[in-house]
Amino acid sequence: MKISHQLFPDKFKVPENWTSLQTYKLFEKMGLAIFPKAGFPLFLPVGQILINSVNQIIRETAYQAGFSELYLPLVQTPNFIEETGRAEQFNQEFFYTCNNKLILAPTNEEVFVNLASKGINSYRQLPVRVFQIADKFRNIKKPKGIFRSKEFLMCDMISIDLNKEMLNDSAKIFEKIVEEVFQKLEIEAVRVTKHSDHYIEYLVECPEGDIYVSRNPDRYNPSGKHSSSVAMYFLFEQGGPFLSVADGTNRRSYVGTYGFGIQRCIHAIIEQHRDGRGISFPVSVRPFNSSVIIMDKNEPEQNKLAENCYNILLKSNAKPLFDDRADKTLKEKLDLADFYGIPVKIIIGKKEVANSTVTIKWRNGKTEEDSFASNILSTILENLQLKGT
Amino acid sequence: MRFSKSFIYTRRETPKDVKSISHDLTIRAGIAHQICAGHYGILPLGTLVLKKIENIVRQEMNNIGAVEVILPIMQSSSLWQESGRWDIYGEEMFKLVDRQKREFCLGPTHEEMMVQFVKDHAQKTKNFPIILFQFGTKFRDEKRPRGGLLRTREFIMKDAYSFDYTPQGLDESYQKVRAAYIRILSLIGVDAFPIPAITGEMGGRSSEEFLAPSSAGEDHFIVLESGIGKKLENEDYTKYVGEQPVLTGTEICHCFKLSTRYSAKMGLFTNNGKEIFPAEMGCYGMGISRILPIIIEQNHDERGIIWPRSVAPFETIIITVQQDNSKVAEIAEKIYVQLGESALYDDRFERPGVKFRDAELIGIPDRIIVGSKGLDKNIVEYEWRSGGKQEVSLDNFLEIYRKIKEERK
Numbered sequence: 001m002k003i004s005h006q007l008f009p010d011k012f013k014v015p016e017n018w019t020s021l022q023t024y025k026l027f028e029k030m031g032l033a034i035f036p037k038a039g040f041p042l043f044l045p046v047g048q049i050l051i052n053s054v055n056q057i058i059r060e061t062a063y064q065a066g067f068s069e070l071y072l073p074l075v076q077t078p079n080f081i082e083e084t085g086r087a088e089q090f091n092q093e094f095f096y097t098c099n100n101k102l103i104l105a106p107t108n109e110e111v112f113v114n115l116a117s118k119g120i121n122s123y124r125q126l127p128v129r130v131f132q133i134a135d136k137f138r139n140i141k142k143p144k145g146i147f148r149s150k151e152f153l154m155c156d157m158i159s160i161d162l163n164k165e166m167l168n169d170s171a172k173i174f175e176k177i178v179e180e181v182f183q184k185l186e187i188e189a190v191r192v193t194k195h196s197d198h199y200i201e202y203l204v205e206c207p208e209g210d211i212y213v214s215r216n217p218d219r220y221n222p223s224g225k226h227s228s229s230v231a232m233y234f235l236f237e238q239g240g241p242f243l244s245v246a247d248g249t250n251r252r253s254y255v256g257t258y259g260f261g262i263q264r265c266i267h268a269i270i271e272q273h274r275d276g277r278g279i280s281f282p283v284s285v286r287p288f289n290s291s292v293i294i295m296d297k298n299e300p301e302q303n304k305l306a307e308n309c310y311n312i313l314l315k316s317n318a319k320p321l322f323d324d325r326a327d328k329t330l331k332e333k334l335d336l337a338d339f340y341g342i343p344v345k346i347i348i349g350k351k352e353v354a355n356s357t358v359t360i361k362w363r364n365g366k367t368e369e370d371s372f373a374s375n376i377l378s379t380i381l382e383n384l385q386l387k388g389t
Numbered sequence: 390m391r392f393s394k395s396f397i398y399t400r401r402e403t404p405k406d407v408k409s410i411s412h413d414l415t416i417r418a419g420i421a422h423q424i425c426a427g428h429y430g431i432l433p434l435g436t437l438v439l440k441k442i443e444n445i446v447r448q449e450m451n452n453i454g455a456v457e458v459i460l461p462i463m464q465s466s467s468l469w470q471e472s473g474r475w476d477i478y479g480e481e482m483f484k485l486v487d488r489q490k491r492e493f494c495l496g497p498t499h500e501e502m503m504v505q506f507v508k509d510h511a512q513k514t515k516n517f518p519i520i521l522f523q524f525g526t527k528f529r530d531e532k533r534p535r536g537g538l539l540r541t542r543e544f545i546m547k548d549a550y551s552f553d554y555t556p557q558g559l560d561e562s563y564q565k566v567r568a569a570y571i572r573i574l575s576l577i578g579v580d581a582f583p584i585p586a587i588t589g590e591m592g593g594r595s596s597e598e599f600l601a602p603s604s605a606g607e608d609h610f611i612v613l614e615s616g617i618g619k620k621l622e623n624e625d626y627t628k629y630v631g632e633q634p635v636l637t638g639t640e641i642c643h644c645f646k647l648s649t650r651y652s653a654k655m656g657l658f659t660n661n662g663k664e665i666f667p668a669e670m671g672c673y674g675m676g677i678s679r680i681l682p683i684i685i686e687q688n689h690d691e692r693g694i695i696w697p698r699s700v701a702p703f704e705t706i707i708i709t710v711q712q713d714n715s716k717v718a719e720i721a722e723k724i725y726v727q728l729g730e731s732a733l734y735d736d737r738f739e740r741p742g743v744k745f746r747d748a749e750l751i752g753i754p755d756r757i758i759v760g761s762k763g764l765d766k767n768i769v770e771y772e773w774r775s776g777g778k779q780e781v782s783l784d785n786f787l788e789i790y791r792k793i794k795e796e797r798k
Contacts, residue, residue: 068433
């Protein structure tokens with residue numbers, strides 16, 4: 001990504017006093033999202049990259065675990081959710097369309113169970129495990145950045161199971177998905193039982209959170225630490241479609257619902273990876289793996305060398321950020337790269353052009369010089385362990 | 390993926406009130422299911438196809454240097470009042486109010502929000518030309534949703550927007566996106582013709598729509614010798630009918646040179662150092678969830694869908710003739726593990742006839758058939774949805790299979 005070609009180069013900066021900002025505010029100050037209206041996020045290019053990376057990790061993990069993806073409409077008739085008596089739980093938080101009184105999906109269990117009842121008629125089809133990644137809408141009172149928005153992205157997953165054992169298996173599979181996803185996203189969460197073992201929440205500590213948890217043992221505790229939910233599941237003993245079972249009778253199936261808050265995951269990643277210099281993003285979602293910094297954009301020789309480096313890195317999936325801004329000092333450019341957690345900076349200036357070298361600076365401190373730009377590739381890729389990816 | 394647990398379900402009978410082939414096949418092959426009038430759930434097979442289309446589109450848009458963003462679906466009425474479209478849009482717009490009784494709509498399109506967004510954040514900079522794009526759900530409260538995924542109230546679009554300093558700049562950006570669209574459609578395997586169109590309530594200098602020939606089409610057009618399409622209005626019929634074939638087509642993309650229609654009204658100005666003037670804007674819609682039924686319209690036979698390889702939900706379907714034969718199930722399982730995620734394994738305890746019929750219906754390009762008779766000879770059958778078959782020995786199966794597959798590409 002070339003900063004000079006971005007529409008929002010002013011968004012590429014280290015926010016002032018960022019260390020004192022809560023993560024939900026930092027997200028906006030970093031230029032990851034803006035809010036045309038409070039509660040409705042618009043994701044700028046770097047924010048979009050983060051969203052897509054998290055979606056892709058969850059998607060792949062869910063597919064691996066045998067879940068199929070589908071896409072349910074964002075609009076539904078309210079009778080689905082009224083029939084199950086859950087409408088009251090969402091009291092006042094529905095968005096109704098004016099002319100035909102449809103609701104914007106606040107959640108999707110009812111719609112899916114209705115859909116499943118049309119497709120499943122035999123116990124042999126179970127378990128059915130599906131997921132979707134889509135927007136949800138809740139007309140909440142106090143939105144808070146991407147942390148709590150009125151329109152928000154969720155991955156919701158559902159299983160329809162024959163009996164309790166199968167339902168418990170589905171729950172175990174989901175627990176494994178959570179474990180793998182959080183491992184890849186480098187999120188540390190605690191698993192807490194809510195009410196009973198039917199309702200589990202995965203919580204991360206953050207000052208924005210309004211759930212309180214104490215550790216060892218992990219449990220809800222009003223005097224515990226501020227936390228918020230990043231994933232959850234709820235097992236319904238009943239609630240699935242009726243189907244004929246082996247002995248010829250009709251029986252109601254079981255339903256499990258599971259979910260990740262995509263925006264909450266991104267919030268947790270930033271919250272947990274802030275260090276003294278910025279956000280040390282986990283490699284799985286890191287928006288940029290390298291930064292090419294040009295000292296004087298108006299020098300054709302420097303430009304040529306820098307373009308050359310940039311193109312090599314681009315082709316090698318080293319996800320380069322090209323810092324080719326003319327109005328910024330070298331220090332500002334180095335600080336920006338550190339802030340975004342970019343592990344390696346390739347610096348090109350007068351000295352480098354004269355000696356046919358580049359200077360390589362790692363975020364963890366090492367500085368190296370390499371004799372020819374085209375050779376930097378091997379060094380950088382080896383150190384980034386990206387070779388062949 | 391295992392068929393038995395995949396939430397793929399097929400139907401034998403054509404549902405009532407279905408007029409087009411794609412509508413019939415999207416329902417019968419388990420691609421989509423209507424949840425309420427005009428609002429469809431896309432089932433796993435359809436979702437896999439949509440994701441493949443999306444990836445092709447994203448790659449090509451990245452290749453022309455376009456930048457991806459994600460805009461909210463709910464938009465404030467004040468934006469639309471600025472452009473003057475809040476009232477023009479009329480009944481087709483889904484409107485709603487929030488807690489504070491402020492009016493919103495579900496975005497039928499995003500010109501207003503894009504202009505506002507670029508205005509707020511780009512005015513200080515000199516970074517035109519720029520092309521922004523997103524994938525998102527759009528809403529239009531159609532009076533009569535029809536044709537399955539062809540005309541719905543809620544649909545997935547890829548919309549792109551370009552911003553330039555000059556009309557010449559706009560022309561260049563326009564050509565860039567137009568060329569990308571032609572490449573995308575050819576990669577996906579859809580025939581379509583760009584045809585000069587009427588800009589309608591969108592406004593602007595000129596526009597072109599891409600019409601894809603389909604029996605479900607609502608527009609009539611001919612293809613001129615130059616390869617360019619011409620849309621027929623009522624009076625043209627008599628002139629052309631008989632002379633050359635008149636095609637029916639469905640709009641799948643629409644590109645507009647909006648020029649200063651929105652930038653002037655909403656105050657997106659730029660300058661050349663001497664004077665200030667409104668930015669030149671283009672917008673480019675591509676109906677992702679409409680391309681899906683069009684692929685079906687253009688790629689099917691009497692037995693079902695024939696997916697082009699680039700967008701097929703699975704490359705291969707493995708069919709067991711006798712699932713209850715342990716040797717058959719064992720070999721099929723082994724092949725499934727070898728092929729991985731690109732394969733659908735029909736592990737159902739159904740009659741072979743049902744399985745073959747379903748495989749034809751859902752249109753997976755390659756079929757591997759594992760049966761006890763074949764196993765006695767140490768072979769499986771390798772068949773193609775497009776016709777033809779070959780026996781493959783189980784010794785070195787994967788190697789031979791890949792070789793044949795490569796040769797047939």
